[in-house]
Amino acid sequence: MKNMVVGLGNTGTNVVKMAALSSKLDNITYYAIDSVMTNMDLDSINDVTFIPIISDEKSGSGRDRERGKAMYLFHEENHAFDEMYKAASECKTPVIVITSAAGGTGSGSTVPFCDALIKKGIDVIPIIICPNKKDPAAFHLNTNDLFVDLSEIGIKTYAIFENRKGDADYTPINTEVVEMIELLFGKRYDATDLDSIDDSDLDKLLEMPGRIMAVQAEASSLQILQKEITRKLFVGSQPMWKPEEVNDNTLVTAFGLKSMFADVDFKNVFGEIDRRIDPEKVFDNYRNIVKDDNDGMMSASVIIAGLPRSEIKEINGDYKETAGLGDGVKRGVRPTFMKQKRASVETVKGGDGTSAIKKFKWTK
Numbered sequence: 001m002k003n004m005v006v007g008l009g010n011t012g013t014n015v016v017k018m019a020a021l022s023s024k025l026d027n028i029t030y031y032a033i034d035s036v037m038t039n040m041d042l043d044s045i046n047d048v049t050f051i052p053i054i055s056d057e058k059s060g061s062g063r064d065r066e067r068g069k070a071m072y073l074f075h076e077e078n079h080a081f082d083e084m085y086k087a088a089s090e091c092k093t094p095v096i097v098i099t100s101a102a103g104g105t106g107s108g109s110t111v112p113f114c115d116a117l118i119k120k121g122i123d124v125i126p127i128i129i130c131p132n133k134k135d136p137a138a139f140h141l142n143t144n145d146l147f148v149d150l151s152e153i154g155i156k157t158y159a160i161f162e163n164r165k166g167d168a169d170y171t172p173i174n175t176e177v178v179e180m181i182e183l184l185f186g187k188r189y190d191a192t193d194l195d196s197i198d199d200s201d202l203d204k205l206l207e208m209p210g211r212i213m214a215v216q217a218e219a220s221s222l223q224i225l226q227k228e229i230t231r232k233l234f235v236g237s238q239p240m241w242k243p244e245e246v247n248d249n250t251l252v253t254a255f256g257l258k259s260m261f262a263d264v265d266f267k268n269v270f271g272e273i274d275r276r277i278d279p280e281k282v283f284d285n286y287r288n289i290v291k292d293d294n295d296g297m298m299s300a301s302v303i304i305a306g307l308p309r310s311e312i313k314e315i316n317g318d319y320k321e322t323a324g325l326g327d328g329v330k331r332g333v334r335p336t337f338m339k340q341k342r343a344s345v346e347t348v349k350g351g352d353g354t355s356a357i358k359k360f361k362w363t364k
């Protein structure tokens with residue numbers, strides 16, 4: 001059975017295209033949905049099914065979530081996603097969906113996409129790429145609204161990345177998202193006669209409500225590997241958690257190490273990370289230990305599930321607990337000068353009065 005990854009909007013499409021190039025992720029069903037055509041890519045057209053949701057004479061959404069959602073729903077009604085939904089019902093779950101929180105197309109489509117899957121009983125985990133705290137307000141309004149919407153439709157497990165301020169090179173962060181997908185699908189765990197992490201262990205991890213973090217690092221020395229995996233977990237592109245936010249939440253963790261002396265190195269590589277996680281809070285800890293010379297390279301990975309949501313900009317009221325993605329977030333109020341448009345569907349009759357073409361309209 002194949003796993004499935006769906007990218008929505010520009011960011012989601014870029015990550016899916018990159019994932020399709022990973023040799024660890026070559027037996028995966030990929031879909032990419034966006035409101036521009038230019039994002040389709042000849043190099044990945046054999047591996048990725050691109051579905052454009054351009055609905056009228058304009059491409060894109062202008063960072064407008066309502067428009068993104070309306071375009072998605074219009075195409076859904078016209079059966080553009082029937083095949084994708086069928087593939088989702090036949091794949092190995094969870095389905096992973098990737099979107100930016102700051103745009104309109106991805107953040108608008110993600111909600112009806114996840115809703116459709118949830119209603120079909122298919123597990124779905126969104127990986128949400130958030131704007132930087134210093135990005136403009138419009139980016140953050142979309143983010144907050146996306147969190148509220150996803151929480152309302154019942155999303156419990158999710159992952160969050162945060163773009164860096166002013167960065168236009170998204171390669172490093174997109175690479176980390178691809179690495180997360182490899183980890184969550186178990187594609188980085190080799191068979192071992194020591195401790196191992198199998199599909200059912202991963203299932204337990206991915207069923208934990210809350211935020212999930214996953215990082216991996218490679219190095220040729222133990223010291224560098226220890227520093228790199230610790231750095232990626234605590235100061236990398238996935239937001240850090242504060243111990244006080246974890247409160248009484250239960251965590252589930254998974255640590256993987258592949259190196260020549262993996263059994264004896266294990267304690268050292270993850271020592272720093274271990275020290276910062278209260279063992280009382282950990283319900284279970286899976287380990288994958290592979291003794292392999294690995295051409296002199298050592299690789300380490302960490303997955304932590306059940307974490308509190310990361311901080312968001314403009315929190316109204318006291319935020320103390322981690323229960324839901326939308327907890328403590330109010331819907332963003334948009335300035336009145338941004339007149340809201342709405343989608344309507346018009347039916348155009350053909351000359352003989354029989355054929356009816358449904359037309360998407362975006363009007364004030």
Ligand SMILES: Nc1nc2c(ncn2[C@@H]2O[C@H](COP(=O)(O)OP(=O)(O)OP(=O)(O)O)[C@@H](O)[C@H]2O)c(=O)[nH]1
Pocket residue numbers: 008009010011012014015034035060061062063064068099100101102103104105106107129163170173174
């Ligand atoms: N990490 C990452 N961030 C991206 C990428 N492309 C764009 N972004 C950031 O995400 C923000 C908006 O997300 P997009 O994915 O471009 O938006 P969209 O979903 O296509 O929605 P539109 O507003 O309709 O274009 C941008 O302002 C960028 O800061 C990417 O490939 N990777």
Ligand SMILES: [Mg+2]
Pocket residue numbers: 009010036060061103105
């Ligand atoms: Mg776009």
